Amino acid sequence: MSILLVTRAKLLAIVIGFLPALTLAQISDASRELLYRSLRGDNRANLVAILTQHNNADAEESVKFKLTRTTDGKTRQSVIAPLRLQGKESVDDGIKSYTFLPDEKMMIVQPSANVKEDADFRIPMISKNYILSAKQGGKIANRSVLQITAMAREARVGGLRFWLDAETAHVMKKSIYNYEEEEWVPDYEVLRADFPAKIDASIFKISPIGGYETLEYGARVNLTSPREAEKALGFLPTAPKDLPFGFQIQSMQINSNSTWKSLSMRLTDGLQKLTVYQWKPSKNETITSGTSSTVETVNGIKYMVVTELDPWVRKSVLKAFVRTARNYAYIATTYDAH
Secondary structure (H helix, E strand, O other), rough: OHHHHHHHHHHHHHHHHHHOOOOOOOOOOOHHHHHHHHOOOOOOOOOEEEEEEEOOOOOOOOOEEEEEEEOOOOEEEEEEEEEHHHOOEEOOOEEEEEEOOOOOOOOEEEOOOOOOHHHHHHHHHHHHHHHEEEEEEEOOOOOOEEEEEEEEOOHHHHHEEEEEOOOOOOHHHHEEOOOOOOOOEEEEEEEEOOOOOOHHHHHHHOOOOOEEEEEEOOOOOEOOOOHHHHHHHOOOOOOOOOHHHHHHHEEEEEEEEOOOOEEEEEOOOOOOEEEEEEEOOOOOOOOOOOOOOOEEOOEEEEEEOOOOOOOHHHHHHHHHHHHHHHHHHHHHHHHOOO
């Protein structure tokens, strides 16, 4: 038996272990609805919490930060520790998001994300691509929680585990299943949580001390087809019809307000996300593959897939774009020859 088959067999055993009593058909409607409420941001309660988050760059270090969130979706995050990251904070006031980077003395301003619209696209995909289970998860920060495990039907995509506040649907803890290591890795956890009736509006304004540069991105233009981007970018972007692991293209946006004119595509399988960038590289460009990105150039156009998912997933998605791009070139060349 091959190593791959052995690994898949192990994973199957693990998945079965997660599902002693519940399968997709048996998970209660109430548990599923709590998960969907969380994804939609339908928390029905303000939240002020202290969280600790695992640092992917340094397994020995964790980041502690304060999160403030209102029922209508306004958020503020401020780093408390470690000391070297203090002062880094971000605010989303429902119209724009602001991220202040103290070391760079820079304020990055972007359009606010639409959480509900995002969830409306993703939710129908979850039952197709994931096996869900749920059970009581005890208490976190003195709050009763429901533990929901979502294992991808495509083994390499791994899985996610959420501990949701049983009343408000706030995520109190999250872990990620690492396919290669065959283990659950902590992402973040709430240490303390309060649910105030009111939160002062001034909380959602950043006022850094000292001078800083502001880098503001205008509203990105959402596209319905790559053909719409061709004139702005100077090339026809690639959009594969068949993507691996159940991923679909959620949105396409042009970034044409900088020297790096590019098309960004957001892909999702319902719970996991990744981004694909396409652009014409400059002569002195140094963008290469990294720990969370894979890059390839086809017919003078660069493609970069960015995600924290398993490298095999990343490379498989990139392969779909590369294959489609080469097919486009072959068809165009054959047509021109006649």
